[in-house]
Amino acid sequence: MMGVGAVKQDVKSMIITGFAGMVAGACSMAIGEFVSVYSQYDIEVSQLKREHKASADGKESLDEEEKEDLPSPLRAAGASALAFVVGAAVPLLSASFIHNYKARLGVVIAMSTLALIVFGVLGGVLGKAPVKKSCLRVLIGGWLAMAITYGLTKLIGLAGI
Template sequence: MSRLHRENHLVSRIGWLRAAVLGANDGIVSTASLIVGVASSSAASSDVLIAGIAGMVAGAMSMAAGEYVSVSSQSDTEQADLARERQELATQPEAEREELAQLYVKRGVEIELARRVADQLMEKDALEAHARDELGISEITTARPVVAALTSALTFAVGAAMPLGMVLIAPASSLVTAVSIASLLFLAVLGAVGAKAGGANVLKATVRVTFWGAFAMALTAGIGTLVGRAV
């Protein structure tokens, strides 16, 4: 006799994990790049710190607003589709039942069995069945604007605090080097943790995140140096 067991699939984390990794990564890269760029222009340490704090606050608010608007648009689209599906179920139940059955047929189920499955699922919750199998909307993937916004803002601030901390403890003469090295280490850790949480390849994710972070900081450092010399 087989025993039922509870499975915790990693896809259930996709909503908050995407926002968390994006927020923390953006917080580290954008703030470190800003700090490196300003410091490369020979600015005073106090000016670099002020610029970094301003970047952290502005970035966190921008991430929150951007995520909320973006995910709200997704949520609005989902609700519009559900409303249309609800109307079709009320006015054309037989056509909707056959449509659901044909979806199962395309997946390899025999037509008679597919119709019985469609009948049973629609008897339980017709809208849920069509939302999941026709529209691809489920409890796991449904849009959550507030959660996405808060997660992005919080993780951005946490990520930004890491290079900002280096401004406080690193000597002015080696500020660019210290912030760059520390930020790349932070990015590597973030890439590994995000990959581990999502069940992805740790090495590949770590290299990808670190490479693009290094590229962004190198670019802004170069621009900061040029501007500093010009001014």
């Protein structure tokens, strides 16, 4: 949304782009998470099979209880997609109601900042990590992403491409 906001002032372009970015980002995050967690799942299953084979009973198959303790690629993908949609909905919804271009960009930045702070705090609390560090990391990363997207798109727009 910040990229389109750098070169187009109408709300419709910004909303359509925001929606497309939300869907694409959620799909990308879900697929990436699925592949990553499934790789981890395969590694852990192989390790458990090796441990069973090496044990005295020679049993190679895993029981249901052992499989329940392993990470779920589908759950991880769903959680990642949902988190992305929730995060993307904040600027998307906030921009939907403001027709003035400069005010819309300001509100998108402000609401995104608020969402980044909330996600940073949640990450710190849920991960039992220092909340201030977690919050700053998420906030600065989000600001950098917005600034880079806005700046590069503005440069492309100025170049007339």
